Amino acid sequence: MGGKALGLIEVNGLVGAIEAADSALKAADVKLLGVEKISSGLTTVKIIGDVAAVQEAVAVAKIAVSKISSIFSSTVISKMDNQTEAMILNSKDKTKKIELNVNSETLNCSEKTEEVINSDIAEINISEVTEVTNPVKIEDEILIEKVDKCEEKIEEKIELKEKKVYTIIEIKAMNVEELRRLARQLKITEMNNKQIKFAKKDRLIEVIDKHYREGDK
Known part of the structure; x- marks a missing residue:
C-alpha cells in the first residue's frame, strides 16, 4: 500500500481549486482525495497516485490555474510511509462520515419542518372548512x-x-x-x-x- 505520492496544490478561491482538480485528474492517472478550504480564501486540492503521475498532475494544474487565478503553493510528497498514507485515507473517510451525518440531520430537520407545515396547513384547512360548512343561517x-x-x-x-x-x-x-x-x-x-x-x-x-x-x- 505504501510508496504512493501525495500532491498538494494550494490556490486562491474555489474557482481556482476546481480548475486545479480538473486539470490534475485529466493530466495523469491520479485520484482526488478532496478539496479543503483553509482560510482567507485559500483552498487546498489533494491528489494521490504514483510519484511520476502526481508530479505531472501538479505541474499541469499549476499552469492551468495560473491563467485564471493564483497559486499560493504546491508540493509533492514522494513515497509516503504506510502510516502517513493510512492517516490521510482515514481522514478522508471521517470527512465522508461527517458529511453523511450532516446530510442525515438536515434531511431529518427538513422532514420535521415539512410535518409541522403540513400540520399547520391541515389545521387551517379544517378551520376553513368548518367556517364554510357551518354558515350562519338567517331566515x-x-x-x-x-x-x-x-x-x-x-x-x-x-x-x-x-x-x-x-x-x-x-x-x-x-x-x-x-x-x-x-x-x-x-x-x-x-x-x-x-x-x-x-x-x-x-x-x-x-x-x-x-x-x-x-x-x-
Whole structure:
C-alpha cells in the first residue's frame, strides 16, 4: 500500500481549486482525495497516485490555474510511509462520515419542518372548512322583523312629534310608504307588520279608513 505520492496544490478561491482538480485528474492517472478550504480564501486540492503521475498532475494544474487565478503553493510528497498514507485515507473517510451525518440531520430537520407545515396547513384547512360548512343561517322573516322594528322606532318618534287624524282625501293622496307608516302608527289590528310591509295602496287605504271610521263610533 505504501510508496504512493501525495500532491498538494494550494490556490486562491474555489474557482481556482476546481480548475486545479480538473486539470490534475485529466493530466495523469491520479485520484482526488478532496478539496479543503483553509482560510482567507485559500483552498487546498489533494491528489494521490504514483510519484511520476502526481508530479505531472501538479505541474499541469499549476499552469492551468495560473491563467485564471493564483497559486499560493504546491508540493509533492514522494513515497509516503504506510502510516502517513493510512492517516490521510482515514481522514478522508471521517470527512465522508461527517458529511453523511450532516446530510442525515438536515434531511431529518427538513422532514420535521415539512410535518409541522403540513400540520399547520391541515389545521387551517379544517378551520376553513368548518367556517364554510357551518354558515350562519338567517331566515328572511328574521331580517324582515329586524327591519320592521327599526321602522317602528322611527315611526314612534314621528308619532310623538305629530299626531293627526287624516281625512280620506289626504289618505288617498299619500304614497305607499306613507300609508304603511301611518298604518303602523295607528296600530291597525287587521294587519301585522309583515302584511303591512307588502300590502298594496288600495288595501292600505281601506284598512286605514276603516280604522278611522271605527274610532269615530
